[in-house]
Amino acid sequence: MVDRSLVAITVIVPTFNEGPNVAELVRRLDEALTGMPGACVLFVDDSRDDTPSIIEGVAAAQAEHGGIPVRLIHREVALGGLSGAVVEGLRAVETEWAVVMDGDLQHPPELVPVLAGKGIDQGLDVVVASRYIGGGDAGGLDGWWRKVVSTSSAVLARSMFPLRLRNVTDPMTGFFAVRPGALNLDLLRPRGFKILLEVLARGPKPLNVGEEPFVFGERFAGDSKATFTQGALYLKQLASLRFGRMSRFAIIGGMGAVLNVAIVWLLEMLGMDYRPALVIAAAVTILTNFLLQERFVFRDLIDQGRFGFWSRLGRSVAFNGTEAVLRSIAVIWVVEAAHWLPVVAQAVMIVVAFVLRFVFHSQVVYRP
Ligand code: GDD
Ligand code: MN
Numbered sequence: 001m002v003d004r005s006l007v008a009i010t011v012i013v014p015t016f017n018e019g020p021n022v023a024e025l026v027r028r029l030d031e032a033l034t035g036m037p038g039a040c041v042l043f044v045d046d047s048r049d050d051t052p053s054i055i056e057g058v059a060a061a062q063a064e065h066g067g068i069p070v071r072l073i074h075r076e077v078a079l080g081g082l083s084g085a086v087v088e089g090l091r092a093v094e095t096e097w098a099v100v101m102d103g104d105l106q107h108p109p110e111l112v113p114v115l116a117g118k119g120i121d122q123g124l125d126v127v128v129a130s131r132y133i134g135g136g137d138a139g140g141l142d143g144w145w146r147k148v149v150s151t152s153s154a155v156l157a158r159s160m161f162p163l164r165l166r167n168v169t170d171p172m173t174g175f176f177a178v179r180p181g182a183l184n185l186d187l188l189r190p191r192g193f194k195i196l197l198e199v200l201a202r203g204p205k206p207l208n209v210g211e212e213p214f215v216f217g218e219r220f221a222g223d224s225k226a227t228f229t230q231g232a233l234y235l236k237q238l239a240s241l242r243f244g245r246m247s248r249f250a251i252i253g254g255m256g257a258v259l260n261v262a263i264v265w266l267l268e269m270l271g272m273d274y275r276p277a278l279v280i281a282a283a284v285t286i287l288t289n290f291l292l293q294e295r296f297v298f299r300d301l302i303d304q305g306r307f308g309f310w311s312r313l314g315r316s317v318a319f320n321g322t323e324a325v326l327r328s329i330a331v332i333w334v335v336e337a338a339h340w341l342p343v344v345a346q347a348v349m350i351v352v353a354f355v356l357r358f359v360f361h362s363q364v365v366y367r368p
Contacts, residue, residue: 007036007038007095007096007097007116007120008036008037008038008039008040008095008096008097009033009036009038009039009095009096009097009098009099009112009113009116009177010039010040010041010042010089010093010094010095010097010098010099011029011033011039011040011041011042011098011099011101011112012042012044012086012089012090012093012098012099012100012101013025013041013042013043013044013100013101013102013103014043014044014045014046014082014085014086014089014100014102014103015043015044015045015046015047015051015055015085015103016045016046016047016051016078016082016225017047017048017049017051017222017225018047018051018103018104018221018222019047019049019050019051019054020220020221020222021103021104021105021219021220021221021222022043022051022054022055022058022103023054023058024105024220025103025105025109025220026041026058026062026067026068026070028105028109028110029041029068029109029112030062030067030068031109032109032110032111032112032113033068033112033113036113038095039068039095040068040069040070040071040095041068041069041070041071042070042071042072042073042089042092042093043055043070043071043072043073043103044073044075044085044086044088044089044092045072045073045074045075045085046074046075046078046081046085047074052072052074055070055072056072058070059071059072071092073088073089073092075088080190080191080192081190081191081192081193082174082192082193082195082225083188083190083191083192083193083194083195083198084190084191086100086190086195087185087188087190087195090178090180090183090185091185093180096179096181097116097119097120097177097178097179098177098178098179098180099112099115099116099175099176099177099178100174100175100176100177100178100195100196101174101175102174102175104219104220104221104222104224105217105219105220106140106216106217106218106219107129107174107175107214107216107217108214108215108217111129111175111212111214112177114212115127115129115175115176115177115212116177118177118210118212119177119178119179119210122210123208124179124207124208124209124210125178125179125182125183125207125208125209126176126177126178126179126182126196126199126200126207126208126209126210127176127177127178127209127210127211127212128168128169128170128171128173128175128176128196128209128210128211128212129170129173129175129176129211129212129213129214130168130169130170130173130211130212130213130214131170131173131213131214131215131216132151132154132169132170133169133170133211133213134213135213135214135215136170136213136214136215136216137215137216138150138216139215139216139217139218140215140216140217140218140219141216142224146226149231150172153172153234154169154170154171154172155359155363156238156355156359157171157172157197157201157238158171158362158363159358159359159362159363160201160238160241160242160245160246160362161200161201161241161242162301162362162363162366162367162368163206163300163301163304163368164200164201164206164207165200165201166368167209167210167211168200168209168211169211170211171194171196171197171200172193172194172196172197173196174193174195174196175214176196178199182207182208183199183203183207184203184204187202187203187204188202188203189202189240191233191236191237192230192233192234192236192237193226193230193233193234194234194237197237197238197241198237198241201241202241245297245298246358248296248297249293249297249358249361250354252289252292252293252296252297253289253354253357255292256285256286256288256289257285259281259284259285259288260281260282260284260285261281263277263280263281263284263285264277264278264281267280267281286316286317286320289320290312290313290316290317293316293361294312297361298361298362298365298366301362301366301368302366304368305366305367305368306367306368307365307366307367312365312366315364315365316361316365319357319360319361319364319365320357323353323356323357327349327350327353330345330349331345331346331349334348334349
């Protein structure tokens with residue numbers, strides 16, 4: 001086992017107008033990292049207020065009393081926002097390990113040595129601090145709405161990367177330890193808030209990932225910088241990361257609908273009653289969709305999956321059948337009770353159903 005006290009770590013803290021939090025954060029990091037010589041704190045700052053001078057003041061004080069060294073990269077152009085700042089920090093790291101954390105004390109500094117220590121001891125590339133495994137808690141997410149958004153974004157991300165995120169319950173966390181040497185930073189396209197997802201998902205090979213629970217605390221001072229725009233950026237990021245799989249899934253679904261109509265039309269032309277024609281068309285479409293999907297969307301997951309062909313077929317058909325029934329009920333309900341226009345209702349439900357179907361297939365049918 002490697003002696004932890006010999007491994008140096010850099011704590012990367014992206015900051016945007018976090019002045020009132022700097023001194024307290026450094027104080028607690030200093031305390032948490034005693035006995036780890038070679039540790040340092042690196043602020044990557046995009047602030048438009050006096051935060052940089054506050055950081056410089058704290059850095060000077062640290063140097064004076066021999067505390068943990070504090071470095072500052074201040075960026076005039078905030079390229080890539082929070083994620084861009086983290087990547088810039090990772091480029092500047094000179095130690096073998098780095099820990100990325102927020103500057104507002106929602107991430108407990110006491111966990112920094114635990115995360116890095118686990119990575120070192122177990123020979124991992126990344127250790128994720130998770131709010132969603134035993135002992136973790138997302139308490140500090142203000143409001144039920146952000147909890148819902150956070151949980152469902154995590155489910156969506158895990159559906160898109162069932163293999164790479166197999167052991168990751170919290171791909172959205174901003175708190176993790178990483179061995180920069182395991183990454184190819186040039187491949188990352190950082191933007192918005194979700195840097196960890198970028199690190200785990202976009203890279204030449206899967207990383208060795210471990211997790212550690214933590215309790216997401218309250219902000220020490222100031223307000224969150226998360227906005228609606230960040231949410232939109234996140235969806236864009238997911239789309240760009242998984243453009244291939246998602247669009248093939250959508251195209252096959254769309255083709256299925258066209259095929260369905262074409263079969264009904266053909267059978268009616270041949271003189272068949274429309275009712276059996278509908279049933280036959282549905283059966284043929286469900287089956288061809290399934291086969292196309294096996295071949296063109298989820299092929300890479302089949303070998304690693306836990307279910308055999310017939311089991312996958314059964315699950316897929318069961319889902320599609322249930323979904324069709326529930327969707328019709330939902331459409332009727334929003335039209336009757338909430339007075340939506342039927343076309344709008346149908347369009348919205350089709351999009352919702354598409355996402356649910358994708359999640360179900362990646363998480364259940366092709367479960368690794
Ligand atoms: N350099 C830089 N540039 N830092 C930024 C920027 C930016 O454009 N935007 C935000 N930050 C910094 C903040 O100053 C803070 O230190 C940290 O990034 C997190 O920002 P918050 O505004 O506190 O975000 P949050 O608490 O709402 O979100 C946190 O929790 C989410 C989990 O739900 C972050 O850790 C997210 O990454 C995480 O997904
Ligand atoms: Mn925060």
